[in-house]
Amino acid sequence: MDSLFTPYLVTGICSALVVACSLGFLRRPNLDHIPVVGHSSLLASYWFGKGLEVDHDRFVQEGYDKYKSGVFRVANLTHWIVCLHRSHLEYLARAPEDHLSFDHATNNLLKMEYTFGLKFNDNYQVSLVQSTLTRNLSVLYADVRDEIVAACNEYLDLKHNEWKAISVEHIALQIASRASNRMFVGFPLCRDPDWLDLNINIPHAIVAELKLLKFCPSFMLPLVAKVVTNLSGRTSRGVTLLGPVIKKRLQHMETEGTDWCDKPNDFLQWCLDTKRETSLTSLTRRMIVINFGGIHTTSSTFSQALLNLAENPQHVQALRDEVELVVSNHGWTNEALSKMRKVDSFLKETLRFEGSSLLGLSRQAMSDITLADGTFIPRGTLLAFPAYAMHHDGAVYGNPKAFEPFRFADLQNEGSEGSRRQMVAVTPDLLSFGLGKHACPGRFFAATVLKTMLAHFVVSYDVKRKDDESVPNTLRMGDAIVPNPMAKVMIRRRVN
Numbered sequence: 001m002d003s004l005f006t007p008y009l010v011t012g013i014c015s016a017l018v019v020a021c022s023l024g025f026l027r028r029p030n031l032d033h034i035p036v037v038g039h040s041s042l043l044a045s046y047w048f049g050k051g052l053e054v055d056h057d058r059f060v061q062e063g064y065d066k067y068k069s070g071v072f073r074v075a076n077l078t079h080w081i082v083c084l085h086r087s088h089l090e091y092l093a094r095a096p097e098d099h100l101s102f103d104h105a106t107n108n109l110l111k112m113e114y115t116f117g118l119k120f121n122d123n124y125q126v127s128l129v130q131s132t133l134t135r136n137l138s139v140l141y142a143d144v145r146d147e148i149v150a151a152c153n154e155y156l157d158l159k160h161n162e163w164k165a166i167s168v169e170h171i172a173l174q175i176a177s178r179a180s181n182r183m184f185v186g187f188p189l190c191r192d193p194d195w196l197d198l199n200i201n202i203p204h205a206i207v208a209e210l211k212l213l214k215f216c217p218s219f220m221l222p223l224v225a226k227v228v229t230n231l232s233g234r235t236s237r238g239v240t241l242l243g244p245v246i247k248k249r250l251q252h253m254e255t256e257g258t259d260w261c262d263k264p265n266d267f268l269q270w271c272l273d274t275k276r277e278t279s280l281t282s283l284t285r286r287m288i289v290i291n292f293g294g295i296h297t298t299s300s301t302f303s304q305a306l307l308n309l310a311e312n313p314q315h316v317q318a319l320r321d322e323v324e325l326v327v328s329n330h331g332w333t334n335e336a337l338s339k340m341r342k343v344d345s346f347l348k349e350t351l352r353f354e355g356s357s358l359l360g361l362s363r364q365a366m367s368d369i370t371l372a373d374g375t376f377i378p379r380g381t382l383l384a385f386p387a388y389a390m391h392h393d394g395a396v397y398g399n400p401k402a403f404e405p406f407r408f409a410d411l412q413n414e415g416s417e418g419s420r421r422q423m424v425a426v427t428p429d430l431l432s433f434g435l436g437k438h439a440c441p442g443r444f445f446a447a448t449v450l451k452t453m454l455a456h457f458v459v460s461y462d463v464k465r466k467d468d469e470s471v472p473n474t475l476r477m478g479d480a481i482v483p484n485p486m487a488k489v490m491i492r493r494r495v496n
């Protein structure tokens with residue numbers, strides 16, 4: 001019965017998709033008045049889809065250079081992205097959600113309900129990141145550092161003083177996911193290889209699923225998602241691992257109220273304390289989504305920083321001197337991190353120089369809008385800024401094509417605007433953490449983890465390029481910029 005039914009079902013879905021896609025094309029916002037860079041139509045970008053993956057960076061840069069003070073659009077397989085100009089940043093930062101929506105743009109990209117199983121706009125975890133997580137950084141700093149040191153010892157597994165080749169991406173992912181999960185779900189689950197593996201690999205699965213889902217019109221998503229996503233599989237694997245921890249905590253809350261001896265202080269508990277949900281499924285999905293936002297962003301920044309360290313050995317001593325001096329005065333504390341200007345600058349320059357996306361500040365127009373320069377943006381349009389090109393603009397940064405690790409520390413030392421130069425500052429010159437009310441709320445935690453990781457590496461290990469090969473370039477996959485997964489560096493315990 002099933003085998004007879006399946007071909008009809010598949011044919012039905014395919015035909016409906018074709019009809020719906022054609023209708024979808026007809027209903028797209030009319031953007032004829034905005035110049036195109038690269039593929040001249042969405043259809044062309046379908047046909048040359050492979051080319052788009054490869055050339056997207058070239059098109060965006062071309063548009064940025066050509067339309068210096070205007071807007072342009074690039075095709076992104078299923079929709080146009082209108083790239084705005086720097087002068088529109090202030091409007092975007094202030095625009096209310098019913099004009100320019102971060103949530104709709106994100107949902108358009110991630111199809112949250114079908115990939116994570118969380119309803120659109122059901123995101124109370126965002127305010128917990130912003131408030132409780134950030135507030136607890138000093139209190140929980142010792143735990144986070146403890147996890148980083150333990151993870152380094154375990155995964156690097158260095159014997160004596162011998163050099164060892166390590167896969168940068170693998171090591172960065174393991175350490176970042178351990179450190180993050182110490183804060184997210186606490187000890188001992190933060191060391192459970194199955195929990196870590198689940199959360200490290202979910203983004204790969206979701207990216208693959210989205211490649212299919214993004215062609216699907218919204219009314220068909222519930223049906224198609226059932227076929228192409230593995231939401232129930234990953235949820236049940238997560239519930240098996242996290243469920244017993246949640247159950248135990250719920251029991252404590254029932255018998256002992258809001259406080260008890262040894263009450264955990266971690267993200268899971270903060271979610272439970274809100275009493276917004278008690279279902280094992282939704283709490284597990286919540287912890288998966290927070291891992292999704294936190295792990296890969298942090299680990300790819302660290303991967304890139306480690307590669308930059310191996311590529312620029314002449315800067316290691318300055319970093320070591322700074323870390324040793326600060327730690328001798330303040331110990332390993334969150335306060336000490338705020339004094340490590342060079343470490344901060346090294347990471348900030350890594351975000352500027354490589355970054356994680358060609359485009360930043362994606363938003364969807366929720367009504368017809370006319371920008372200050374008169375450009376008309378119809379309702380439904382997806383907007384973004386050419387972040388990578390902006391970060392490499394000689395009018396903003398001197399010597400923009402060079403990695404200058406201490407450029408932000410030098411600016412901090414020179415000027416009165418010290419705090420604006422810090423990694424966590426969000427300013428129009430650096431869009432790595434976004435801008436305005438949706439600027440990344442996890443950036444304070446990310447900076448704590450990243451600075452501790454880098455500071456620990458420079459004082460504990462020697463790092464160099466592998467066999468004097470230069471480090472491989474980052475990869476471009478559509479808009480995303482990711483460290484090359486094949487990249488390796490040589491590492492040993494510090495010799496002097």
Ligand code: HEM
Pocket residue numbers: 102125126129290293294295297298301356360361362431432433434435436437438439440441442443445446
């Ligand atoms: C180096 C690491 C990270 C980078 C580069 C990064 C970058 C970003 C960016 C660009 C945005 C969108 C901002 C906008 O469009 O205005 C964002 C949003 C967000 N990030 Fe991060 N992020 C990082 C780490 C983290 C971590 C560790 C967490 C959680 C602990 C986190 C949680 C979030 C959340 C919840 C949002 C959505 C904010 C909202 O809905 O208003 N991020 N992040």
